[in-house]
Amino acid sequence: MKSADRPSEGKAASSRGANPAAGEALIERAFALLSCFDSENRALPLAGLTRRTGMPRSTALRLARQLTDVGALERLDDGRFVVGLRLLEIASLAPRGHGLRAVAMPFMEDLFHVTGQHVLLAVRDHDKALLVERLSAHDAVPVRFRVGERMALTTTGVGLVLLANAPVGVQEQVLRDFVSGEGDTTIRTTEELRRSLAEIRRGDYAVARRLDPAAPRTTVAAPVRAREGVVAALSVVAPSPEFDPAAYVPAVRATARAISRQLLETEVAR
Structure with a gap:
């Protein structure tokens, strides 16, 4: 049986708080990283993401790579990150x-x-x-x-x-x-x-x-x-x-x- 078919296990995990807490923390960190970009900072190097979020360099890099893999970020030839078109696609549905x-x-x-x-x-x-x-x-x-x-x-x-x-x-x-x-x-x-x-x-x-x-x-x-x-x-x-x-x-x-x-x-x- 697939995990999606076992709501009782999901409820138990939620009550224990381990996995949901980790998931929530990941989402918060992802949005914190995406929120680094603004009209005056449309392209940021890893050092800029680290400085603006306060995350360790390894954490910021891992998260930036994950967001790049799903299209939420894109990486320029010079190594800087920019907001990806995938976010525009999703935002257009609001x-x-x-x-x-x-x-x-x-x-x-x-x-x-x-x-x-x-x-x-x-x-x-x-x-x-x-x-x-x-x-x-x-x-x-x-x-x-x-x-x-x-x-x-x-x-x-x-x-x-x-x-x-x-x-x-x-x-x-x-x-x-x-x-x-x-x-x-x-x-x-x-x-x-x-x-x-x-x-x-x-x-x-x-x-x-x-x-x-x-x-x-x-x-x-x-x-x-x-x-x-x-x-x-x-x-x-x-x-x-x-x-x-x-x-x-x-x-x-x-x-x-x-x-x-x-x-x-x-x-x-x-």
């Missing part, structure tokens, strides 16, 4: 990422052509906003946001919309952790953040301003809804000096509502 993006993209493209600015689509992942799509004009104000990046809920337009519609427990935790004067936005205190969230819920949109002297920018964002409630946030980001938020609110809200309707229709059709 319904909150690729599925949402597939529905939203035609509407985002319309908004992009109308505004000629950055158009962002993000979902909430715990206490961060995760960017799942971005359209940008060549001459749009520079931003560092990239698809797959996690952004603060308190300093971005999409983040504020997602936070305003998050469960109360999430909101209260973020409010407790908020540091007065955090970031370069116009929201400077916890009380201002609390008032802003209430205003976003009432108006069903957010306006966020970044005060960076080198590239001040303003964002208009609106919620995207599905059957279970707010599932994403859509925004337009543009240079502050030439951006009148009031002129963009109707277009952003209308686009977010159109995506919401399409999501609901897609769910009903399933």
